[in-house]
Amino acid sequence: MMKIFDAEQLAKLDQLTLHSQHISSWELMERAAKNALHASLPFLKSKQQNIHVFCGVGNNGGDGLAIAFHLIKHGYNVKVYKVEFSKSASSDFQQNEKRLAEAEILLHTITIANFNEVIIAENDILIDAIFGVGLNRRMPDFVEALVAQFNKSKAFCISIDLPSGLFLNEAIPHGASFVKADVCLTFQLPKLPLLLPENGKYIQQFQIIPIGLAQEAIKNEETQHYFVDADFAKVLYKPRAKFSHKGTYGHALLVGGQVGMLGSILLASKAAIKSGVGKLSVMLPNSGKTNLHTYLPEAMAINHTENNYISFTELTIYDSVGIGVGIGKSAAVVAALAKFLVEANRPILLDADALNIISEHKNLLKSIPKDSILTPHPGELKRLIGGWQNDFEKLTKIKSFVQKYNLIVVAKEAYTCICSAKAFYFNSTGNPGMAKAGSGDVLSGIITSLLAQNYTALNAAILGVFLHGLAGDFALKNESEASLTASDIVDSLGTAFSILTDR
Ligand SMILES: NC(=O)C1=CN([C@@H]2O[C@H](COP(=O)(O)OP(=O)(O)OC[C@H]3O[C@@H](n4cnc5c(N)ncnc54)[C@H](OP(=O)(O)O)[C@@H]3O)[C@@H](O)[C@H]2O)[C@@H](O)CC1
Numbered sequence: 471m472m473k474i475f476d477a478e479q480l481a482k483l484d485q486l487t488l489h490s491q492h493i494s495s496w497e498l499m500e501r502a503a504k505n506a507l508h509a510s511l512p513f514l515k516s517k518q519q520n521i522h523v524f525c526g527v528g529n530n531g532g533d534g535l536a537i538a539f540h541l542i543k544h545g546y547n548v549k550v551y552k553v554e555f556s557k558s559a560s561s562d563f564q565q566n567e568k569r570l571a572e573a574e575i576l577l578h579t580i581t582i583a584n585f586n587e588v589i590i591a592e593n594d595i596l597i598d599a600i601f602g603v604g605l606n607r608r609m610p611d612f613v614e615a616l617v618a619q620f621n622k623s624k625a626f627c628i629s630i631d632l633p634s635g636l637f638l639n640e641a642i643p644h645g646a647s648f649v650k651a652d653v654c655l656t657f658q659l660p661k662l663p664l665l666l667p668e669n670g671k672y673i674q675q676f677q678i679i680p681i682g683l684a685q686e687a688i689k690n691e692e693t694q695h696y697f698v699d700a701d702f703a704k705v706l707y708k709p710r711a712k713f714s715h716k717g718t719y720g721h722a723l724l725v726g727g728q729v730g731m732l733g734s735i736l737l738a739s740k741a742a743i744k745s746g747v748g749k750l751s752v753m754l755p756n757s758g759k760t761n762l763h764t765y766l767p768e769a770m771a772i773n774h775t776e777n778n779y780i781s782f783t784e785l786t787i788y789d790s791v792g793i794g795v796g797i798g799k800s801a802a803v804v805a806a807l808a809k810f811l812v813e814a815n816r817p818i819l820l821d822a823d824a825l826n827i828i829s830e831h832k833n834l835l836k837s838i839p840k841d842s843i844l845t846p847h848p849g850e851l852k853r854l855i856g857g858w859q860n861d862f863e864k865l866t867k868i869k870s871f872v873q874k875y876n877l878i879v880v881a882k883e884a885y886t887c888i889c890s891a892k893a894f895y896f897n898s899t900g901n902p903g904m905a906k907a908g909s910g911d912v913l914s915g916i917i918t919s920l921l922a923q924n925y926t927a928l929n930a931a932i933l934g935v936f937l938h939g940l941a942g943d944f945a946l947k948n949e950s951e952a953s954l955t956a957s958d959i960v961d962s963l964g965t966a967f968s969i970l971t972d973r
């Protein structure tokens with residue numbers, strides 16, 4: 471399980487690691503730098519390419535100096551800069567500075583007086599080691615100007631630990647800049663700003679570089695932020711028992727679809743069946759029943775009186791209920807949903823138009839059963855909780871919302887965030903090919919299916935989001951981001967589940 475920590479916690483882990491492994495901080499820095507160097511090599515085209523390594527005067531800069539030293543030792547063409555934002559350098563920076571001097575490697579000092587003399591060409595490589603997790607106030611103007619030059623250049627940029635200018639636990643000040651890195655090599659654990667859309671969209675990718683921090687210390691340190699990787703998902707997954715039958719895996723009900731929107735409920739239904747539920751009933755407009763039976767013979771259609779939209783049914787016989795995909799917002803549907811919410815006696819899943827109806831009738835919020843899962847995309851989320859100034863404020867607002875109404879919110883994004891009253895779980899799987907109509911319907915089907923199989927609501931949400939993204943990643947192996955469809959995601963669910971059973 472990957473935990474996400476703040477700067478103070480990272481510094482503490484650093485100290486505990488030094489203590490438990492009997493190593494010096496310089497040795498840990500050397501380990502980190504060598505691992506980052508190794509991860510950088512695939513991005514370097516040749517030993518002749520110009521590599522500019524920009525180092526601050528703290529430990530992030532110390533990493534930069536060590537990386538530069540080893541690159542030079544490996545025969546790369548490197549120019550090393552000391553970005554002197556302060557006269558007092560950290561002791562490990564100084565030790566690395568001494569090593570460079572002893573090796574007669576020139577260190578170019580950059581200050582407010584000469585920062586605009588730096589020349590970066592299109593095919594060069596930039597290594598950004600100016601600030602890491604220690605940034606605690608806006609960068610000095612001359613550093614911001616230097617960063618602006620990086621961002622304007624077409625050179626490939628590798629940031630060490632964190633793109634300089636980003637704060638670990640708060641938004642960047644209005645108008646401030648940060649390094650828009652092509653890749654960020656971050657040490658041991660993911661960093662929160664890399665997972666949030668307003669920064670993350672400018673950072674093409676990040677890689678987690680293990681540096682051997684003490685596992686026991688990571689385990690003991692508490693956090694409210696997690697990164698959901700395969701190891702995390704495997705722990706949540708409940709293997710099927712040999713002596714079991716369809717009753718063991720629950721009876722789910724999906725409610726959705728209106729004329730013209732039948733595809734949504736069909737996709738959700740197939741995803742539910744492919745995610746292991748014992749039995750699936752579907753309430754869709756009567757006019758869609760034939761389509762359902764043709765598309766998915768495993769599902770049962772519920773009889774009701776309305777031809778063109780959903781109405782009401784007895785809920786207590788189902789182990790889980792998922793409502794909303796393609797239902798529209800007609801008065802009849804609003805009335806049916808209001809009745810559903812009052813009748814439901816266990817956590818349900820609400821998506822799409824169910825969320826829009828609730829946003830327009832906020833009085834319904836208090837009727838939603840405790841621990842129900844809401845799966846909004848950014849637009850739906852804004853309608854539910856109101857707007858936000860930045861992503862950190864968004865997280866705070868989601869948290870007060872889930873605490874006030876006892877709910878679980880799945881905020882869909884590149885790194886979808888599952889928020890419970892106690893913690894945030896950021897998903898690691900998925901790709902831009904999944905940002906398409908139908909993809910959310912598939913997610914609703916998966917989570918409703920897991921809910922019926924007796925997963926807790928939180929675990930159903932975390933595992934469902936992980937599997938959905940993983941299936942999308944497998945589907946991409948035979949598709950492109952442009953061609954990937956929601957049906958492809960459903961078709962790859964089998965491969966995604968097989969990863970969880972592969973212990
Ligand atoms: N986690 C780990 O285990 C390992 C971590 N390692 C590396 O250490 C990095 C963290 O190093 P770091 O703590 O020295 O902080 P860093 O980001 O270099 O900043 C330097 C100093 O600048 C200052 N400062 C802040 N804002 C400022 C501003 N606007 N303008 C001017 N000054 C400002 C502030 O000091 P202050 O002035 O507040 O006293 C701050 O301390 C980490 O990202 C990783 O690369 C690895 O080596 C090995 C293992």
Ligand SMILES: [K+]
Binds near residue numbers: 600601
């Ligand atoms: K950096």
